Structure formats: C-alpha cells, structure tokens
Amino acid sequence: MSEEEWIVDGIDHLNYRAVEGVYLSELNVGLKKLILHDYPELSDSSFVSNVHLVKYRLIFMKNVIDKANKKNDYVRETVYEVTKNQAYETMDVQEEWDNTITFGQKIADIVARFGGSWTFIISFVFLMAVWMAFNVLKPFGLVFDAYPFILLNLALSTLAAIQAPLIMMSQNRSSDYDRLQAKNDYRVN
Template structure:
C-alpha cells in the first residue's frame, strides 16, 4: 500500500517528482490544451506527465487567449460599426422643405394653378360659369347678348384656358417628378446606410452566437475540469488522511 502511495512521476515542465494524483497525462487533456503545452515543449509525448500546478497555469493561459481573441474580434466589429454610424458622406434631408425653399415665383404659380385646376372647386366653378354664360346669351338677361349661339367666344375662351392651363400643369408635374426623384434618392441613401448598420450588427450577433458562446462554454468546461481536479485531489488527501490515521491507530493498538 505504501508503495502505491509513494508512486511519483516527473512533471514535464519543471522535471520535479510529483505524486500520481497531483497531475495528469497529456493524453487525458483536451486537444487544444495539449497543443498549447506542446508549443513550449514540442517533443512532449502523450504519455508524459504534467503536475496540477502547471496544468492550472496552462488552463488559465488558454482562457486568457480565448478571451483576448474574443475581445479583439468584438473590438474590430465595434470599430466597424462606429465608422458606419459616423459616416456623414450623405446627410438625410427633408426633400419637401428643400424644394419649397428653392421654388421660384413662376413655379409657385404653376403649382397653385395645378392644385386649383385639379380640384372640385375648379370643376364646379367652371361648369357654373359656362351655364351662366350660355343662359345669359340665350335669354338675353339684363339686355346682354354678346355671344350668340353657337357661342364662338365661349369656345375661344375655353381654348385659351386649356392652352394656358396645360403647360402650367406640366410644369407642376415636372416639379412633382423632381420631388419624387429626390425622395427616392434620399430613401435609397437612408436604406443603404441602414442596411450597412444592420449588416454589421448581424456580424456582431453571429460572432456572439458562433464564437463567444462556444468559447464561453469552453471556458466553463476548463473551469469545471479544474474544479474536478481539485475535488479529486481533496478526495485523495482525505483518503490518505484516513489511511494514515488508520495505520497510526493500528500501530498504537499493537504497542
């Protein structure tokens, strides 16, 4: 029994003798942790022994590397998102307000004529004027009879109104088309900037899901292994304590 208790192995790191329960073999370690140890000891084999003290150091070093890698990646994505949000290459504008401030007097008249010409007020007013015109010249109200049937003067008046109204309405439509073009361009720029910001945010979320979360689980696994190793050592110490106490009690009884 004493031979089993005193059984010891040399640690790969400091070449000191340690009890078998105070460490593990490289083959029992995780592949990434084993690779980290072999960076310092390239010739180490899977059957070599490493003590718990140095194993904890390598586990902490592994966690530091994972945390530093995640920090660098998150910092890179954060800087990219900051650059996108601070990009003032295009300023969002109020298209309608900008156009209203740039309207000339003629354009304002054209817009007013187009608004009035396309309303029920204009239609009803124009119908009322034509009916009054026709009745006035048919029944000679107030002794007025300036445009007898077939109302040539009325036809001339209608043609003049149509000739003047049509280009004014077209001018207003051109203004409306220009407004639509500017609004579409503004919407495109806003959507493009929003899309870029969303893409960067998606990259951060994907990084959290694909990298940070697995790394966090890996760190928790390493911590669990460290706790398990400590518990194993504590259990072994208790077993040894019970063994020596039992041996001392037996020796006392024999005396």
C-alpha cells in the same frame, strides 16, 4: 413499419423502436454530413436514434448560428468601413424643396391644385351655364356672344392652352420632388 418494430441504431448498435429515430436518408443534407463525418461507415439505410439525433441537431444549429453571426459581423464591418469617412446628414426634403421653388413654380402648383379640384369643376360648369343662358335668353336685349358661342369657344381654348402647360410643369416638379425623396431615402438606408 409498425411502432413495435425494433431496429438497430447504426451509431451505438443498440435496439430502438422504429418511432424513436429515423433513417439517415430522411435527414437534411447538412445534418447527414455531420453524422457521416463522425461515422463514415453509415449508409442511407442506417437507422439513427433520437438520442444521437439530438446531439447532432444541436451541433447543426450551432453551426448555422455561427455562420449567421459571421455574416452579420462582415456586414457590420463593411457598413462601418463605407460610412466612417463619409458624413451622412439627414435632410428635410420638404424644406430643401421649398427653398428652391421659384415664383412661376408656385403659380404652376396653385393652378394645378385648383384645376384638379371640385371647386374648379363646379364653378366652371356654373360659369358656362350662366354664359350660355345669358346669351340665349337675352335679358334686357343684351347679347355679347350669340349662339354658336364663338367667344366662349375662344375662352375655353385659351384656358386649356394656358392650363395644360402649367399642370405639366407642376407634374414635372412633383416627379423631381419624388426623385429627391427617393435619393434621400437611398442615402439614409
């Protein structure tokens, strides 16, 4: 179709150039329904000029906006009805959490925090190196844990046996805190 081709508008029956409108089949369904409501004799092959499309596009947009406003009003009223009899207070989750912590939980948090730090790793490696060096080199002829370092093995096993449950307790508390935070976020939202 060339730009100079003239086509008859299905609404006002005047001639328009092809670039000054579209065929009804090219329009979106909602816009097409609006036009067909007023002009039921039109078909998908009918030409509609931009002059008339502007009017129907404005009506279509007004309908879309009105529908959105009705939905917003409904949501606003629903939220108001749900919340009018319930007093929602903001909660400082950290303060609430700190008020419920026990002495044992504080210890577990401190052990987990220290056990997962570079300070612990470096001091632990240093202590093991000193332990083994002292017992291998035998300064002053003193040996308290000769090679194969059975006492060191016992100490490491005991440390792992005590440290693991404390870290797990701390992780459980951390997940409980996250759950409390999520519950508070849900209530606020």
